[in-house]
Amino acid sequence: MEIISFLIDFILHVDKHLEAFVIAYGTWVYALLFLIVFVETGLVVMPFLPGDSLLFIVGALCGAGLMSFGLAVPILLAAAILGDQCNFSIGRFFGPKVFQWESSRFFNRRAFDQAHAFYERYGGVTIIAARFLPFIRTFAPFVAGVADMTRTKFTLFNIAGALLWVVGLCTIGFFFGNLPIVKDNLEKVIWALILVPGLIALFGAWRARRTSAVR
Numbered sequence: 001m002e003i004i005s006f007l008i009d010f011i012l013h014v015d016k017h018l019e020a021f022v023i024a025y026g027t028w029v030y031a032l033l034f035l036i037v038f039v040e041t042g043l044v045v046m047p048f049l050p051g052d053s054l055l056f057i058v059g060a061l062c063g064a065g066l067m068s069f070g071l072a073v074p075i076l077l078a079a080a081i082l083g084d085q086c087n088f089s090i091g092r093f094f095g096p097k098v099f100q101w102e103s104s105r106f107f108n109r110r111a112f113d114q115a116h117a118f119y120e121r122y123g124g125v126t127i128i129a130a131r132f133l134p135f136i137r138t139f140a141p142f143v144a145g146v147a148d149m150t151r152t153k154f155t156l157f158n159i160a161g162a163l164l165w166v167v168g169l170c171t172i173g174f175f176f177g178n179l180p181i182v183k184d185n186l187e188k189v190i191w192a193l194i195l196v197p198g199l200i201a202l203f204g205a206w207r208a209r210r211t212s213a214v215r
Contacts, residue, residue, distance in 0.1 A: 015057045015186060022066050030071060033058065034079040041083030044090070044142050052134065052193040055169035060177020062170070073170050080162040084127075084141040088154055091145020119149040124157040131165035 022029045033054070040051050055076065062069035119126070123144055130140035144154055176182055182189060 014053055014190070015060065018054075018057055018061060019066060022061065029067065030075050033072065034075050037076055037079035038083040038086075040138060041080055041141070042086035043083075044087065044138060051137065051165075052132070052169060053190040055166060056173035056177060056189070056193060059170035059173020059175075060182075063174040063178050069170070069174060073167060076166045076170065077162055080131075080166055081159055084158045084162070085155070087138070087141035088145040088149075088151070088158070091142040092148070092151075093145075095146040095148050119144050119147040123147075123149045124153060127154065127157040128161035128164065131161040 018029065021032060025032075036054060037051065058067065058072050058076065059069070061067045062072055126140055127144060130137040141154070141158070
């Protein structure tokens with residue numbers, strides 16, 4: 001319970017935790033940031049880490065002069081790209097084993113064949129859009145690997161998505177994170193970064209399911 005309480009507090013007050021870490025450990029904060037982003041994007045078991053809010057706060061701390069924007073962004077980019085590549089490789093490792101299974105009560109071969117076709121056709125858009133969706137961004141690279149998406153195609157969209165995600169949110173945080181109205185309502189901003197993309201994803205899934213049912 002203590003770990004869960006700490007994680008919730010870290011997510012909602014990531015600005016205070018990062019600022020305290022910078023003051024106490026200086027440049028080691030960049031190693032911590034790399035680890036958090038890499039683990040969130042690279043390990044399927046860690047989908048709850050604060051990716052979007054973390055990037056926004058990093059940008060704000062850079063804008064306040066506590067961190068270097070020119071150093072933080074490349075490190076976060078590397079973590080995001082390598083994390084997705086790791087996640088994809090794990091999926092590719094398990095993929096061939098999954099595709100060798102016969103259809104049964106617990107496995108639908110046809111569904112996996114459809115997943116492969118989907119990722120070959122629409123996987124690029126999925127990988128990029130997933131960057132901005134909590135939880136989904138952790139699972140999308142893994143599913144792409146299991147679905148045997150072409151690695152070259154995955155890598156291209158992985159890099160494009162990482163650039164939009166990291167540079168975009170850090171830049172927004174850099175220019176707007178230190179405005180009085182934002183600082184006074186930072187907890188609400190963090191909640192918005194967590195909930196709004198999630199609600200959009202749920203709505204999209206519901207709409208897709210409804211459309212499929214109609215057909």
